[in-house]
Amino acid sequence: MGAREPSSPWLGGPEAPIRARQAHTMARVTIELPQCRYDVVIEPGALENVGETVRSRAPHDRCALLADRTVSDLHGRSVEHSLRRAGYEPVTSALELGEANKTFDTVQRLYDVLLDGRLERRSPVIALGGGVTGDTAGFVAATYLRGVPLVQCPTTLLAMVDSSVGGKTGVNVPQGKNLIGAFYQPVAVVIDPLVLATLPPRALRCGLAECVKHGVIRDESLFEFIRARLPQILAADPETMVELVRRNIEIKAAVVMQDERETGVRAHLNFGHTFAHAIEATTGYGKIEHGEAVSLGMLAATRTAVELDLCDKALLQRLEALLQAADMPVRVELPPDDELTAAMQLDKKVSGGRTRFVLPDRMGNVVVRDDVPPGCVRAGWREIRR
Ligand code: GLY
Numbered sequence: 561m562g563a564r565e566p567s568s569p570w571l572g573g574p575e576a577p578i579r580a581r582q583a584h585t586m587a588r589v590t591i592e593l594p595q596c597r598y599d600v601v602i603e604p605g606a607l608e609n610v611g612e613t614v615r616s617r618a619p620h621d622r623c624a625l626l627a628d629r630t631v632s633d634l635h636g637r638s639v640e641h642s643l644r645r646a647g648y649e650p651v652t653s654a655l656e657l658g659e660a661n662k663t664f665d666t667v668q669r670l671y672d673v674l675l676d677g678r679l680e681r682r683s684p685v686i687a688l689g690g691g692v693t694g695d696t697a698g699f700v701a702a703t704y705l706r707g708v709p710l711v712q713c714p715t716t717l718l719a720m721v722d723s724s725v726g727g728k729t730g731v732n733v734p735q736g737k738n739l740i741g742a743f744y745q746p747v748a749v750v751i752d753p754l755v756l757a758t759l760p761p762r763a764l765r766c767g768l769a770e771c772v773k774h775g776v777i778r779d780e781s782l783f784e785f786i787r788a789r790l791p792q793i794l795a796a797d798p799e800t801m802v803e804l805v806r807r808n809i810e811i812k813a814a815v816v817m818q819d820e821r822e823t824g825v826r827a828h829l830n831f832g833h834t835f836a837h838a839i840e841a842t843t844g845y846g847k848i849e850h851g852e853a854v855s856l857g858m859l860a861a862t863r864t865a866v867e868l869d870l871c872d873k874a875l876l877q878r879l880e881a882l883l884q885a886a887d888m889p890v891r892v893e894l895p896p897d898d899e900l901t902a903a904m905q906l907d908k909k910v911s912g913g914r915t916r917f918v919l920p921d922r923m924g925n926v927v928v929r930d931d932v933p934p935g936c937v938r939a940g941w942r943e944i945r946r
Pocket of ligand 1: 722723725726728826829830
């Protein structure tokens with residue numbers, strides 16, 4: 561990764577277009593796995609040239625642009641033009657892709673788009689949108705003709721720092737979130753932080769919850785960076801976002817490179833998620849946003865860690881202060897404990913019938929425990945129950 565110097569005499573000049581003035585910051589993070597290697601490119605304006613990137617990784621005459629409808633309205637045309645300039649004939653689909661649509665029904669509709677467009681094994685699928693788009697289109701790419709090249713173009717902060725990198729794809733079923741899916745790595749991830757300017761503030765904060773998570777599990781200085789730069793982050797300042805996204809992807813990349821299939825340390829990325837998934841499942845998918853559930857889940861998990869004497873209360877207070885400063889939810893109405901416990905037991909992270917919890921023992925470090933007494937879990941729920 562590294563900074564690219566401005567090459568145009570117009571850059572930085574008083575009349576320079578905003579886009580050009582911001583274009584000097586870019587970063588690249590490379591993911592190296594036993595079976596593949598791909599770059600995550602983070603660059604303001606990157607979506608305007610995504611066609612070149614796709615062509616360099618998956619040259620073919622046809623491709624599919626699978627986009628969330630709202631994102632497509634905002635950015636679809638420029639991505640489609642870029643694909644055409646790069647010599648593709650794209651078939652396009654713009655579906656409503658909220659958490660409630662992350663289903664087999666949507667998958668079938670996307671298969672139909674690919675089949676009707678006669679996409680072949682070498683034809684790339686470009687996923688343009690947030691986490692649901694990436695997970696659903698990613699699952700389609702993983703299974704259509706037993707796998708076609710996938711380019712992730714995440715347009716929400718959550719998808720940029722988490723779900724677009726590392727190859728998790730899948731859909732929800734009534735029994736639980738993400739219970740059906742595949743590990744399927746993209747051939748490239750293209751991130752344009754300028755699109756964050758059009759992201760609703762609630763969605764931006766949801767992504768921030770995953771950034772806070774990375775700070776708590778691996779990097780105290782990232783936690784402090786978020787705290788110090790909160791106003792710039794919430795204003796989606798492009799330079800700040802390039803740094804924020806790069807730092808988060810570096811953490812995610814290091815974890816995924818160590819443990820692609822989640823047999824060990826990748827589980828650390830699930831900090832807060834055991835509680836979060838139970839919140840989402842019991843309140844109904846889509847009612848509470850995933851990032852909001854993660855914010856609450858991290859607090860519940862940290863309270864559980866305090867009860868276990870793994871960490872002191874100051875850590876909980878520090879976390880709560882940052883989440884509150886970012887206007888994230890810290891309390892929520894919840895169903896009775898036994899309903900929440902039942903939902904937790906359906907989680908993928910249950911092993912041998914025991915629920916596994918990722919718990920902080922200090923800022924920047926977590927441990928996995930499957931021996932947490934029910935009373936400590938109940939204290940976690942009490943912490944966030946309104
Ligand atoms: N979102 C957690 C992971 O990718 O493992």
